[in-house]
Amino acid sequence: MILLRDLGLSLNGRPVLNGVSLEIGRGEILGLAGESGSGKSMTALAIMGLLPEGAELRGHLRLNGLDLLSLSDRQMCRVRGRDLGMIFQEPMTALNPVQRIGDQVAETLIVHGEATRAEARRAAARLLNRVGLPPDRFPPTRYPHELSGGQRQRVCIAMAIALRPQLLIADEPTTALDVTTQARILDLLKGLVAETGMGLLLITHDLAVISGVADRLAVMRRGEIVEEGPAASVLADRKHPYTRALVAASAHRPTTPPPPPPPGPPLLEVREARRSYPAVHSGLFRRLPPHRAVDGVSFGIARGESLGLVGESGCGKSTLARAVLGLDPLQGGEIRLDGEVVRAGAAMPARLRRKMNAVFQDPFGSFNPRHRVARLIAEPFHLGGRPSDADERIDAALEAVGLDPKHRDRFIHEFSGGQRQRIAIARALIARPDLIVLDEAVSALDVRVRAQILDLLADLRARFGLSYLFISHDLSVVRSSTERVLVMQAGRIVEEGATEKVLHNPAHAYTKALLSAAPKLKEPE
Amino acid sequence: MLRYALTRLLSLSLSLIAASVAIFAAIEVIPGDPAAYMLGLNAAPETVAVLRDELGLSGSVWARYLDWISGLATGDFGISYTYRVPVAELVAQRLAVSLPLAAYALALSTAIALPVGLWAAARRGRGADLGIMAATQLGIAVPNFWFAMLLVLVFAVKLRWVSAGGFPGWEAGLGPGLKALTLPAVALALPQAAILARVMRSALIETLGQDYIRSARAKGLSRAQALRRHAFRNALIPVLTILGLQFSFLLAGAIIIENVFFLPGLGRLIFQAITQRDLIVVESVVMLLVFAVILVTFLVDLAYAAVDPRLKRR
Numbered sequence: 064m065i066l067l068r069d070l071g072l073s074l075n076g077r078p079v080l081n082g083v084s085l086e087i088g089r090g091e092i093l094g095l096a097g098e099s100g101s102g103k104s105m106t107a108l109a110i111m112g113l114l115p116e117g118a119e120l121r122g123h124l125r126l127n128g129l130d131l132l133s134l135s136d137r138q139m140c141r142v143r144g145r146d147l148g149m150i151f152q153e154p155m156t157a158l159n160p161v162q163r164i165g166d167q168v169a170e171t172l173i174v175h176g177e178a179t180r181a182e183a184r185r186a187a188a189r190l191l192n193r194v195g196l197p198p199d200r201f202p203p204t205r206y207p208h209e210l211s212g213g214q215r216q217r218v219c220i221a222m223a224i225a226l227r228p229q230l231l232i233a234d235e236p237t238t239a240l241d242v243t244t245q246a247r248i249l250d251l252l253k254g255l256v257a258e259t260g261m262g263l264l265l266i267t268h269d270l271a272v273i274s275g276v277a278d279r280l281a282v283m284r285r286g287e288i289v290e291e292g293p294a295a296s297v298l299a300d301r302k303h304p305y306t307r308a309l310v311a312a313s314a315h316r317p318t319t320p321p322p323p324p325p326p327g328p329p330l331l332e333v334r335e336a337r338r339s340y341p342a343v344h345s346g347l348f349r350r351l352p353p354h355r356a357v358d359g360v361s362f363g364i365a366r367g368e369s370l371g372l373v374g375e376s377g378c379g380k381s382t383l384a385r386a387v388l389g390l391d392p393l394q395g396g397e398i399r400l401d402g403e404v405v406r407a408g409a410a411m412p413a414r415l416r417r418k419m420n421a422v423f424q425d426p427f428g429s430f431n432p433r434h435r436v437a438r439l440i441a442e443p444f445h446l447g448g449r450p451s452d453a454d455e456r457i458d459a460a461l462e463a464v465g466l467d468p469k470h471r472d473r474f475i476h477e478f479s480g481g482q483r484q485r486i487a488i489a490r491a492l493i494a495r496p497d498l499i500v501l502d503e504a505v506s507a508l509d510v511r512v513r514a515q516i517l518d519l520l521a522d523l524r525a526r527f528g529l530s531y532l533f534i535s536h537d538l539s540v541v542r543s544s545t546e547r548v549l550v551m552q553a554g555r556i557v558e559e560g561a562t563e564k565v566l567h568n569p570a571h572a573y574t575k576a577l578l579s580a581a582p583k584l585k586e587p588e
Numbered sequence: 589m590l591r592y593a594l595t596r597l598l599s600l601s602l603s604l605i606a607a608s609v610a611i612f613a614a615i616e617v618i619p620g621d622p623a624a625y626m627l628g629l630n631a632a633p634e635t636v637a638v639l640r641d642e643l644g645l646s647g648s649v650w651a652r653y654l655d656w657i658s659g660l661a662t663g664d665f666g667i668s669y670t671y672r673v674p675v676a677e678l679v680a681q682r683l684a685v686s687l688p689l690a691a692y693a694l695a696l697s698t699a700i701a702l703p704v705g706l707w708a709a710a711r712r713g714r715g716a717d718l719g720i721m722a723a724t725q726l727g728i729a730v731p732n733f734w735f736a737m738l739l740v741l742v743f744a745v746k747l748r749w750v751s752a753g754g755f756p757g758w759e760a761g762l763g764p765g766l767k768a769l770t771l772p773a774v775a776l777a778l779p780q781a782a783i784l785a786r787v788m789r790s791a792l793i794e795t796l797g798q799d800y801i802r803s804a805r806a807k808g809l810s811r812a813q814a815l816r817r818h819a820f821r822n823a824l825i826p827v828l829t830i831l832g833l834q835f836s837f838l839l840a841g842a843i844i845i846e847n848v849f850f851l852p853g854l855g856r857l858i859f860q861a862i863t864q865r866d867l868i869v870v871e872s873v874v875m876l877l878v879f880a881v882i883l884v885t886f887l888v889d890l891a892y893a894a895v896d897p898r899l900k901r902r
Binding site for chain 2: 111113136137140141142143144145147148149151153156157158159160161162170171174175206208219222223
């Protein structure tokens with residue numbers, strides 16, 4: 064149905080794709096895997112005719128015999144949305160914030176002249192119901208900000224399939240979602256393929272996501288397809304070394320052994336932490352009960368220990384992390400770091416502040432884009448005054464995270480996502496803290512970079528005797544990098560224990576559900 | 589939404605009270621006794637005292653403040669020291685010129701700026717965009733009184749389409765009134781339009797980089813459709829902010845333009861009142877302008893919420 068033959072692409076003279084040939088038939092799911100920057104998304108945008116300016120495309124691109132490359136943008140507009148649909152990685156920003164979800168779905172029909180406004184509205188309601196947003200709970204009059212990430216991705220899917228396209232392109236559709244939501248979205252996509260007979264091009268960096276879904280699998284590296292074939296046999300045989308490297312990265316475990324914990328009182332103690340948010344107003348005077356984000360949570364972290372905290376988005380993980388860091392006040396309970404009370408709202412003494420630091424999910428958003436790396440990394444120095452050996456320490460921190468000290472005068476946009484996260488870690492390290500809170504610190508990175516960062520974190524922990532609070536929705540990350548794990552659901556800790564034990568032999572139903580939702584690669588026999 | 593409006597309304601009333609205290613206090617500390625000024629240098633102190641009583645300038649500060657405020661609330665603004673007519677009457681006459689002029693100029697500047705901004709954003713980086721950007725730069729740089737004189741020279745002196753100044757009054761009919769206000773409105777509107785068009789353009793360009801524009805394109809919308817249907821409304825928030833500021837400015841900031849065109853507007857009234865120590869007029873007009881600014885801010889706040897549903901929750 065869709066056929067790519069020897070597709071080549073250069074962006075402003077720089078080659079991006081080289082001799083890409085792919086084919087997707089009716090009702091077929093083709094997985095396209097590769098690390099970030101390998102050209103997966105550019106392939107998708109080339110098919111859609113939505114390449115950025117300065118792009119030069121060569122080769123053949125046919126949809127049922129129609130040469131897409133010969134079409135003008137006006138003609139392509141008639142193909143997009145009708146024959147080709149696409150959903151993107153970031154559901155939080157993929158919808159227009161000021162338009163109702165029903166109208167956004169209906170627009171696909173209206174733009175193509177397939178329905179009157181009223182018909183399109185009714186069709187939109189049906190479509191939203193089909194993708195799992197029933198009108199009694201999620202009326203089409205909702206705005207995007209009233210939905211969660213998974214629900215928004217469902218709206219995007221409804222938008223893309225409204226005219227029953229022949230091909231749906233899903234570019235990392237679940238990367239930004241937690242495991243349980245990911246499993247539901249993948250199920251929905253599979254169901255839609257079976258029901259409508261459309262082809263699906265599923266792009267992801269995580270082979271585990273593809274393994275249970277795709278019929279065929281293509282592995283892409285530096286703009287070229289290095290291996291292609293039935294998904295099961297590609298994953299079982301792993302002929303190409305790059306495929307092997309991707310599979311290994313997906314299940315990567317750092318090899319540096321954790322240091323033995325020194326005796327003594329715990330570094331961090333959280334007792335009966337409680338925090339609720341005022342409810343949304345459902346009318347002028349009617350109030351819903353407040354939302355309990357963190358509901359009586361107690362735990363401790365020993366010196367040198369790495370503790371995992373897992374749960375779906377919205378379970379209260381980040382609220383808890385912000386309380387530990389002293390950014391948001393608690394409404395009950397107590398947090399002690401090294402014996403001293405952490406009180407948010409009140410000014411925290413610099414000496415206490417210095418003992419902990421954090422690395423967040425988005426490595427770009429957490430840096431001031433106008434400052435150079437040396438200044439970004441040196442930021443924590445304002446806590447204790449700039450030491451006389453500041454420059455040496457900046458260089459040492461850069462070296463510790465595997466970057467060249469010569470890069471200290473660059474700006475943050477000159478680095479890749481993985482390098483940015485290394486800089487974030489260098490910034491967290493420079494004040495020599497005891498505890499680092501890692502809030503989804505590797506979730507935005509692709510599997511290969513993620514593996515490198517996990518290695519780096521394990522290594523730094525062994526060298527500097529750090530403790531980690533490792534927050535993630537990804538169980539494989541927690542499995543490889545922590546000794547103990549807490550499972551959090553709806554503001555409460557529902558299970559805790561040694562990581563191996565909890566993940567191999569879960570006691571709580573919720574932990575079991577999380578584990579079964581996590582995509583896994585089968586080891587070849 | 590109702591809750592949002594009510595909280596805004598409350599903050600509006602508090603701002604008004606704070607402003608009235610500040611204005612009253614400022615007038616109190618300004619040197620210069622209006623009674624002494626009106627009677628001249630050689631007046632006997634007794635005569636001045638009598639006049640002060642007559643003008644309501646004696647008595648405790650609190651009593652005078654409450655007197656003034658309760659007067660304002662009932663529409664009694666007092667009597668002008670120099671014109672000897674009720675301030676309310678004076679202000680109403682001037683507002684009949686200033687308010688339509690401000691609205692006219694604002695309508696013109698919006699009507700010019702939004703399409704120009706849209707057009708430039710759609711052609712970003714190309715010749716048309718660069719030309720528009722250069723023109724708006726010029727529009728901001730050129731002083732409006734100079735531009736006003738240029739308009740007079742061309743349209744009144746050379747072409748004789750309109751008169752060079754003055755205002756016939758609304759009694760003469762809507763047509764002549766609007767005609768007299770057209771040149772001043774254009775002179776006021778163009779610099780404002782230049783600013784607004786630039787804001788519109790840059791807000792649109794920022795919005796065009798958003799993910800939802802890409803989603804819209806994937807649905808089959810053309811570049812122009814995505815711009816109109818999705819980018820435009822999202823780009824309106826900064827435009828509304830500027831629009832609100834401009835209206836407040838136009839209402840009282842037209843003093844120079846009013847002088848160029850001999851228009852009996854609010855700007856000229858307050859200018860004359862200040863030079864003649866007609867403090868009661870100054871007080872009342874300033875209070876009225878504060879009220880107008882706060883009201884416009886309130887309307888802009890409501891417009892924000894109408895444009896962006898996320899704000900209704902706050």
